[in-house]
Amino acid sequence: MKTIQHIAREISASGLKVTPQRVAVMQALHKLNHPRAEEIFNEVSGSIPGLSPTTVYNVLDILAGKGMIKKVKTDSGVMRYDAVSDHHHHMYCIDTDRVEDFFDPELDMILQNYFQKKKIEGFKLEDIKLQLMGKFDESEKSKSI
């Protein structure tokens, strides 16, 4: 678990001022699973009275711009945010809006090799994101929220 100090240092290291709003948003991101801006606002507004939704959007945008967090696009059209900024993929539930991380360096290697041999003409590939669509086991449902 990341401490407030660690988060504060991360923010500062990105050349940003350390504000309670930014720290709290980062904490909420680490606590929640690919939350929407509104969920972050609900989580954070408890500890930061008078927090504005606009601030949440601002903070998320700025943190994403610095590469500290990632934006995750879902099929419903609502933006979701990701505390994990390292390269990874996502599993999407076909029935619900559940999203889970998927790390697989072996697969990444396979894909990298494949596209090293087989270039796409007219396109300079820089990153590959997999959207794994499917269903989470019923027994796992509790993890969803």
Add this chain to the structure above:
Amino acid sequence: MKTIQHIAREISASGLKVTPQRVAVMQALHKLNHPRAEEIFNEVSGSIPGLSPTTVYNVLDILAGKGMIKKVKTDSGVMRYDAVSDHHHHMYCIDTDRVEDFFDPELDMILQNYFQKKKIEGFKLEDIKLQLMGKFDESEKSKSI
């Protein structure tokens, strides 16, 4: 190129009434490259005076529901639509909003084999979509729009 008759037959075969609006939307989809609803409206409203934007959304939703077209989510958050309903992936330009189709049965096979061996616990994988992020060659820029 698909004829109006072909399109009409497709619509009818899906159990839908054949209306000028639906045929025109399908034609626009085949003409444009992963267009937004608004682009389709602009394209179609010329031939269908009095067309309502709502109708375009309705038609797109219904065609997508029947599997005749696909919805494509982009990072900007705007929904885009795809006349190609067969399984394929997408190349996204990092700098612009250009999206192009990517077909690769060989790669699909590799992925299928990979996930046949290496199951994901707690998740029943049904479909894999690749988002290929990168840049289209400058010389290819004319193809965008």
Add this chain to the structure above:
DNA sequence: TTCCTAAAATGGAATAATTACAAATTAGAA
């Protein structure tokens, strides 16, 4: 053919997520 009706289209209003912007506040450098 004409009639009928469920399906579809229309248009105006509502919603949801997000953005714009001007004024107030504040982090942190000096």
Add this chain to the structure above:
DNA sequence: TTCTAATTTGTAATTATTCCATTTTAGGAA
């Protein structure tokens, strides 16, 4: 402690999309 650029706030605007009541129409039945 002071200062100011950076940040937050709150309200209003925007954008994409959906809702819904009303009107129109496609296509089957008579």
